[in-house]
Amino acid sequence: MNRFKEIDVNEVKDNFISLIGKDYALITVKNDDKINMMTASWGFFGVMWNKNAVSLVIRPSRYTYQFLKEGSEFTINFLQNGYDDVLKFCGTKSGRDYNKVKETGLTPIEICKNSVLFSESKLAFLCKKVYVQDMDKNLFCNKDFSKKMYPDGDVHTMFIAEIEKVYCLKD
Ligand SMILES: Cc1cc2nc3c(=O)[nH]c(=O)nc-3n(C[C@H](O)[C@H](O)[C@H](O)COP(=O)(O)O)c2cc1C
Numbered sequence: 001m002n003r004f005k006e007i008d009v010n011e012v013k014d015n016f017i018s019l020i021g022k023d024y025a026l027i028t029v030k031n032d033d034k035i036n037m038m039t040a041s042w043g044f045f046g047v048m049w050n051k052n053a054v055s056l057v058i059r060p061s062r063y064t065y066q067f068l069k070e071g072s073e074f075t076i077n078f079l080q081n082g083y084d085d086v087l088k089f090c091g092t093k094s095g096r097d098y099n100k101v102k103e104t105g106l107t108p109i110e111i112c113k114n115s116v117l118f119s120e121s122k123l124a125f126l127c128k129k130v131y132v133q134d135m136d137k138n139l140f141c142n143k144d145f146s147k148k149m150y151p152d153g154d155v156h157t158m159f160i161a162e163i164e165k166v167y168c169l170k171d
Contacts, residue, residue: 001109003119004167009052012166014123016045019078024087026077026121027056029067030114035101037077038064039091042156045163052163054127057135057156063095068159073114073128077121080169086120111167123168127161134158 019025020043028037043056054076058065068074079086086104093100101108108116117124135156140146 001111003169004109004117004124005170007166007168009125009163009166012123012168014078019123020045023078024091025056026079026087026090026118027058027064027068028075028077028108028116028118029064029071030074030116031067031071032114035108035116036064036067036095037090037100037106038062038095039087040076048160049130051130053130053160054125054163055158055160057158059154059156061154065157068129069132071114071129073112073126073164074161075111075115075117076125076127077118078123079118079120080122083120111165117167121167121169123166125163126165126167128164129159129161131160132157 021041025040025043026037027040028035040056040058043054045054047053058068086106089104090100093103107119109119110116111126115126135158137146137150137155
């Protein structure tokens with residue numbers, strides 16, 4: 001943990017669109033003794049209800065979805081360079097079938113009772129769930145688009161969470 005320091009969210013120098021869309025996030029959930037993580041490239045960072053917040057969209061078919069529904073906190077990790085294989089693994093394999101911590105060799109660091117960040121992260125956000133909403137296919141303005149995005153259902157659920165803490169590597 002002493003490799004990391006806590007910073008204010010306003011001190012984050014990275015571009016949030018590039019972080020999520022290009023670097024990819026590792027959404028990390030812990031429920032009692034079990035840790036699972038999945039790769040995500042969709043989501044928003046911003047401000048909501050006067051809180052610094054993040055919005056993620058997770059399909060109900062994901063194992064991570066169950067953890068997110070049950071738990072109250074989770075972390076979003078952005079890994080240092082050189083972990084493309086880890087992001088690929090966590091974005092294509094399910095925690096139902098694999099212990100992803102063991103398979104990837106990432107090193108979890110406990111930051112509070114039910115949340116960890118990874119030693120291999122460059123930036124990590126501790127988030128607390130505020131709002132959960134199943135997205136409705138019928139509310140899309142362009143029906144062709146929603147049909148294309150959701151040919152088989154499994155429509156995303158949106159999780160809005162408050163950013164409680166931000167950790168980055170020490171210089
Ligand atoms: C680059 C990339 C981005 C992804 N983004 C998302 C996302 O934003 N939301 C989502 O539900 N799934 C997303 N996925 C798919 C999940 O990461 C994938 O289904 C994963 O295996 C789920 O793991 P789990 O079953 O252990 O939760 C993405 C996959 C990749 C490779």
